[in-house]
Amino acid sequence: MADYRAPTRDMRFILNEVLDAARIRALPGFDEYEPDTVDAILEEAGRFAGSVLAPLNRVGDTEGATWSPEGVAAAPGFGDAYRQYVEAGWNGLTGSPDHGGMGMPRVLGSVATEMWNAANMSFALCPLLTASAVEALSHHGSDEQKARYLEKLVSGEWTGCMDLTEPQAGSDLAAVRTRAQADGDAYRLFGQKIYITWGEHDVADNIIHLVLARLPDAPAGVKGISLFLVPKFILDDAGGPGARNDMRCASIEHKLGIHASPTCTITYGEEGDGALGYLVGEENRGLACMFTMMNAARHKMGLQALGVADRAYQAALTYARDRQQGGTAIVEHADVKRMLMTMRSQIDVLRALCLDTASQMDVAESSDDAAERKTAQARVDVLIPIVKGWGTELGVELTNTGVQIHGGMGFVEETGAAQYLRDARIAPIYEGTNGIQAIDLVGRKLLRDQGSAMKALIADMRATADGTAPGANAHPGLAAALDLFEQATDTLIAGGQDVAMANAFNYMMLAGYVVGAWYAARIADVARVALDGETDETDFYQARQASARFYIRQILPKARGYAAMVAGGPDAVDMVDAARHL
Template sequence: MTYTAPLADMRFALREVAGLQQVASLPGYEHATDDTVDAVLEEAAKLAGNGLAPLNRDGDKVGARLENGVVRTAPGFAGIYKEFVDGGWNSLPFDPEFGGQGMPWLLAATVQEMWQAANMGFGLVLLLNQGAIDAIHHHGSTEQKARYLPKMIAGEWTGTMNLTEPQAGSDLAQLKCKAVKEGDHYRITGQKIFITYGEHDMAENIVHLVLARTPEAPAGVRGISLFIVPKFLPEADGRPGKRNDLRCVSLEHKLGIHASPTCVMSFGDDGGAIGTLVGEEGRGLSYMFTMMNNARLSVGIQGLAIAERAYQQASAFAKTRVQSKDDGSARPEPVSIIHHADIRRMLMTMRAQIEAMRALGYYTAAGIDGALKHPDREQARRTQDRVDLLIPIVKAWFTDLGNEIASIGVQVHGGMGFIEETGAAQHLRDARILPIYEGTNGIQARDLVGRKIAKDGGEAMLELVAEMRALAEEMAAPPGDDLAAIRSALSASADALEDATKWVAQSVKGELVAALAGSVPFLRLAGTALGGWLLARSALAAQARLAARDGDPAFLEAKLVTARFYAEVVLPPALAQLGPLKAAGRTVFALTEAQL
């Protein structure tokens, strides 16, 4: 089963929900015209469907392998990466000063959905490079930017992030990797694990961003600094020169994403790898968070992408798999399983949640553009505050749903879903890492409650609640109408999210542990409610276009029906999270360690 980018759905979400026209009106984005955006999407869809997707299965079966210190990527990966670079795809959202095309992050996120859906094992090299570019662009010196950004933006060199060590997973305060100053550079020694594309054969150089401690650094996160440690030290003319003292010592054997080499990296086995300091000593973690926030949005898009891939395969299978008679017909002949009620329920659940994710993901990406480019800096700051609030929701809610939807995809296939040859199982295996990396989803929930809600007493979330209520006021419709049902659910969502936010804001001040015990249900409620808000917006737009006879009626009617299904079937169980989030603190720690 291959992949076809859902261009009509993407365009609708871009224009009717995320506000592409408003983004294109921002200073510096004038070239993001409708014609240009459509051309980019069309060409990206071809590369994703015809180039990346056919390599996904072999990438999973063959995987990456380590041979004499060199990582060989799966068959076809090096060739398609060259095609990707030659086509200029890597440079899409980056600064023109360093060779980028300066297109909106909204467009980059849309195209990224295609890459990740077509071939997530391949797409990870793009995700890590994007984050490394962002970190150097924000915090690197003038010399570092000139040396590294043009090559990385072009895709000739790729980037990584080196955080995790065997004893330090999420708790970066335990990092032991060392950096000793030597003239104008540092000697880096230590080991890092779980380094995605830490070594590969697709680019001529790999630029590692490494967290390490200087000898006099204090304990804890304030003692961590960030260093650029390239695989090959660049010559004066920019070409890769001498091999640096670093190597991949092994590849992790993983549940999924087999095509993506996850490396154990050793730095300084022969005296110390040469690295240059980014910014100031002791501020490495704050610099790396620039990269991690970028990556967290991208990982959320991965959750959306794998869900879309699983849905497409499940829908196609349901239309061709013949089993049992139609319960709604007297005819005894067996029919394709898409005629059966439970299959329809599963497919509608997949479809509705994917559309909600796409709406919220694109909306958040548009917020990044607004924060970067809006001429009113106070408005830009408020937009950035909203993006900061949404990032943990996008990362955690999307990736949880990516797992759930991939699992539903296996269920639609029945026994054939459990057999590797259909490919449904690969989507589930690949999806499983998403709630874990770039900060586990529990950490995202902790960030949402302990930082974002605590920071302003829930004010930013309550502003969203006010916008939900304002939209409900616009949705006047007769009883029984689709919009009436959607409006009712939207109002209930606003009430539940307001109640939850106020409870969390109050609890986090006095009973932090109780608030954290309910943080995952809170994030789930928030994500589902906000997704429903944006589906309501899309339903209102679809209704208006139907009335104006503007567009394909069948497509627009499907938007209304899907939004109503979400409102009546998906939202109610999520809003019931209000009880668990308030109650969890009473019993989460009630048992002793020995009783667990």
């Protein structure tokens, strides 16, 4: 398995040259987001990812987490790596200083998240879920819950997880049956949850579960779901882990990939009076709390796909440079160059998309201007399903391309290429399948406001395409794709719910390729300015131009196909009789 080298120069390029770093630095609380600090954090995070996490990726895949009636044991080396991760302060990088965090912006935390996932996706899922628990408690927890739990979660001394779905429910949370009964100021939970990532393990002293359940008099459907904080160990009078709660891991799943990430079935109330839990937020308002967790997690899914794709690219490039065929290294073969640039160009734009979305999240949360916060949040709402949906589709496609570049050696496990593909395959499924992301994009984010947020995004992209944005050249390829995308947007708005639902996935993919082209154009413009001036990094900027040019000429044409699918309307789907045609 090839070593991992964090692409810190590429990350700095996006952070400092393509995005507006000064805008983030000007936000309240982010004055330490200075180039020297950013560089130091990137270098140290890259070192930790490459030297501590990456070497465990293979053993995590081959040996994985193990279950016993006493609990779940993490894969060999994971406990020590997690201890180092916490002691180095990485878990608190973007955490609030009020709870012991460093208070850095999300956009910087996002590059670290990419590194952790590139180095070891199974490991990275643990702090990713903890961050989701922090999100939920920060926004919806009581003052007492914040005081008792946030500092330990922000530091990573305790981990968090989301306990949402059940065997009969799947993505339909209206079918959740886990029940909660009042017990004084607390509640007792009974039921079962499945697919709980890092729901049981031995790398931290406590695990804080955020569980969806129903109260006895709750309304039917999603309007009757509440959210509860359920600790593995009930806190004692000193605030530390005390008695074991009445919840157990009944089993862990045997999966295609991410073998070192324990995916648990958790039962509540099978051995006593029920699992002790505490209401988070208001009764029957658990879905709103859940989406606070889910939106942040969905952004991280895009970063996860980006990280694994970049790791696969690095491995494929190393192999192609070393592998001789026909008297030359295969990296010189035209079709291999095509495949490598297919990977590289899309990794470049996906990184820009993920980091730009994170920067908009920073503005939406931290700006002292209400109008600016609202505008940024509207942009985040539109981009999140593209980050998660299109981004994770790319993750599978690009790791698959990495296997192909390895040829026969990619189909055997020793090179590691197959693991990247197997690990990446889960990302389009969890945290809401990509079909759900597409429905979210066209239903909640397009039809609800008649496309106003999407049209604002199109206007910004149009300024780059026309060369009217600061520093932009004209980009005819992007302009033509925007015409198709604008037509598709109008088609869905005019057609209403039925047309939008039948075309949702194709529209999401179309949006992804066009938005990707916008970032490719911006990357090319920045590189052009650098090359027109004085730079000692000519090769770097020429490589960025080559990548952007390849994307526009070889990747963006896919948008025409998706636009044609949307223009064709829902008839091809609606005419299918499920009983007779499938």
